[in-house]
Amino acid sequence: MTHPETHLPARTEEAVMREELARLSNPLALLSGFPPALEQAFELWLDARLRNLLRQYLWALVLLYAVLVAVSLIRVGYFTAEPWRSADMHMSLFKELVLAVTLGMLSLFMRTDIDVRRSRQLMVLVSVLLLVTLAIGMQAYQDPSNHLMGVINLWICATVIFATGLQLPRVCVVIAVLSIVLTILLCLVLGLQQGLAVFSLELFIVGVFLLSFACVMTGVHRQVFLQAGLLQKDKERLTELSEQLAELSLKDSLTGVANRRRFDELLEREWARLERHGSSLALLFIDADNFKAYNDHYGHQAGDDCLRALAFVLVDAGRRQGDLVARYGGEEFVLLLPDTDMAGALDAANRIRSFLAQAALPHAVVPSGRVTASIGVAVSHPGIRTAAELVAAADRALYRAKQSGRDRIEVEAVSA
Numbered sequence: 465m466t467h468p469e470t471h472l473p474a475r476t477e478e479a480v481m482r483e484e485l486a487r488l489s490n491p492l493a494l495l496s497g498f499p500p501a502l503e504q505a506f507e508l509w510l511d512a513r514l515r516n517l518l519r520q521y522l523w524a525l526v527l528l529y530a531v532l533v534a535v536s537l538i539r540v541g542y543f544t545a546e547p548w549r550s551a552d553m554h555m556s557l558f559k560e561l562v563l564a565v566t567l568g569m570l571s572l573f574m575r576t577d578i579d580v581r582r583s584r585q586l587m588v589l590v591s592v593l594l595l596v597t598l599a600i601g602m603q604a605y606q607d608p609s610n611h612l613m614g615v616i617n618l619w620i621c622a623t624v625i626f627a628t629g630l631q632l633p634r635v636c637v638v639i640a641v642l643s644i645v646l647t648i649l650l651c652l653v654l655g656l657q658q659g660l661a662v663f664s665l666e667l668f669i670v671g672v673f674l675l676s677f678a679c680v681m682t683g684v685h686r687q688v689f690l691q692a693g694l695l696q697k698d699k700e701r702l703t704e705l706s707e708q709l710a711e712l713s714l715k716d717s718l719t720g721v722a723n724r725r726r727f728d729e730l731l732e733r734e735w736a737r738l739e740r741h742g743s744s745l746a747l748l749f750i751d752a753d754n755f756k757a758y759n760d761h762y763g764h765q766a767g768d769d770c771l772r773a774l775a776f777v778l779v780d781a782g783r784r785q786g787d788l789v790a791r792y793g794g795e796e797f798v799l800l801l802p803d804t805d806m807a808g809a810l811d812a813a814n815r816i817r818s819f820l821a822q823a824a825l826p827h828a829v830v831p832s833g834r835v836t837a838s839i840g841v842a843v844s845h846p847g848i849r850t851a852a853e854l855v856a857a858a859d860r861a862l863y864r865a866k867q868s869g870r871d872r873i874e875v876e877a878v879s880a
Contacts, residue, residue, distance in 0.1 A: 478697045485690040488683055498686075506689050513685075522571065529567055533560050716791040718768055719775035727790035727798055734802050735851040738844060746809035747854050748799040749840040749862040750778060750816060753870040755795040757829040770835060771795060773825055781815040798858075806843045806875070813839045813873045836871035838862060843876075 480502060487493045497503050536556045544552045714726035722730075731747075738745050752758070752774055759767040771791075778789045778797055788800040799816075801809060816839060825835035840862025848854050857876040865874040 478694065481690050481693050481697075485687065485694070488687055488690070505693075506686065509689050509692075510685060518571075522567075525567060529560075529563060532563070536560065716775075719772050719791050721775045721779065721797070722788055722790035724790065724792055727788065727792065727800065730788050731800060731851050731855070734800065735854070737802070743803050744805050745844045745854065746801040746804040746806070746812075747842050747858045748801070748809060748813055748816075749792070749858040750774075750797045750799065751838050751862055751866065752795040753836045753838055753866075754827065754830050758827055758835070761829050770825060773823060774820070774835070774837065777816060777819045777823060780819055781812050804843070806841075809841050809843055810873065810875070813841055817871075817873070832871065838865035838870045839873045840865055841873060841875045 480499060484498055484502065498506055536559070540549060540552045540556050714722060714729075716723040734745055737743065752770065755767065755770075758770060762770075774795075775789065775791065775797065778799055782789050782799050782801065784801075786802045788798075790798050790800070792798045799812060801812060804812075816837065820835060820837055823835075827833060827835045830836070840858045840860065842848070842854055842857035842861055844854055848857060861874040861876040865872050868874065
């Protein structure tokens with residue numbers, strides 16, 4: 465079951481839920497409820513929970529209803545004295561009719577597009593009417609079995625009132641109001657009788673039991689809601705950490721660009737796309753010139769800074785979203801350019817040399833006095849049949865660039 469959003473600020477949501485969970489250890493905390501946003505989320509969660517339970521167990525309620533109808537008819541037909549049989553039959557049929565309406569409303573409640581608040585109000589109204597009717601009818605006959613069945617039905621109706629969504633404070637109000645209403649009605653209909661005192665005691669006992677039951681169930685529901693919410697937060701945090709770890713596993717820790725593993729994965733994917741759609745794919749190998757001499761002269765920390773600066777230049781040169789800059793190893797980088805022909809690849813290579821010249825990173829050991837790079841360029845063509853052959857072609861072009869004096873661009877010749 466999906467846990468609903470609570471619409472609390474992200475930085476306080478989990479803290480509020482933990483505070484409320486700790487507060488639930490005090491039974492009096494049930495009377496105040498959650499903060500407004502969390503309370504609204506709890507009601508939505510409870511609605512979904514009740515609907516799921518109804519979908520699973522409505523058949524059991526229908527079966528129980530059928531058994532109750534059969535037992536009631538047998539009791540009235542065979543075990544009720546003749547003077548009371550007709551009246552008891554009418555009372556039993558009325559009770560079964562109201563229960564059937566309640567079951568129908570429960571079936572309606574399972575629909576996801578129904579107004580939950582209004583359906584609850586209707587169900588509570590039906591339950592209250594049934595409660596009042598049974599209470600009056602119970603006192604109209606002196607058969608002890610009627611008293612027992614009346615108390616049982618009072619408990620059932622009051623439980624339905626709670627289960628359909630009334631919170632604990634409202635349950636207290638319902639019981640208090642019903643006690644007053646029933647007492648007045650019984651006085652008007654029956655007059656002051658000894659049975660009225662017995663009924664009032666029965667109603668009080670049922671009320672106390674219901675309050676205890678409601679208190680326990682409210683606490684359980686609220687604890688389960690908070691624990692499910694906190695578990696969801698932990699799950700989201702673990703998912704986020706997992707995604708971050710997965711991202712870090714594909715990044716070069718020094719320069720922040722993609723690493724060799726990420727390059728290999730994307731190269732294979734782009735090569736498969738090339739074979740399906742016949743597009744072109746360009747690959748640039750970039751190597752920092754005289755990098756060992758740079759490290760020896762400036763130190764390894766400065767060498768790391770130089771590699772980071774070179775990576776920044778390459779990212780700036782690969783401007784499109786699908787372009788990939790990766791550190792291939794040591795001072796060697798690659799720039800993968802999907803849907804790029806030779807002209808586009810050479811344009812990117814020239815941008816790299818231009819940006820490096822503008823950066824003017826000092827390199828006192830070489831005649832130019834600044835950091836330069838050698839670039840080998842290869843573009844897919846019929847003579848290159850695999851991704852590995854494309855890498856080898858770009859590597860050969862890079863080798864020629866370094867052998868030819870560095871700080872230059874070499875292109876792998878196209879061959880059929």
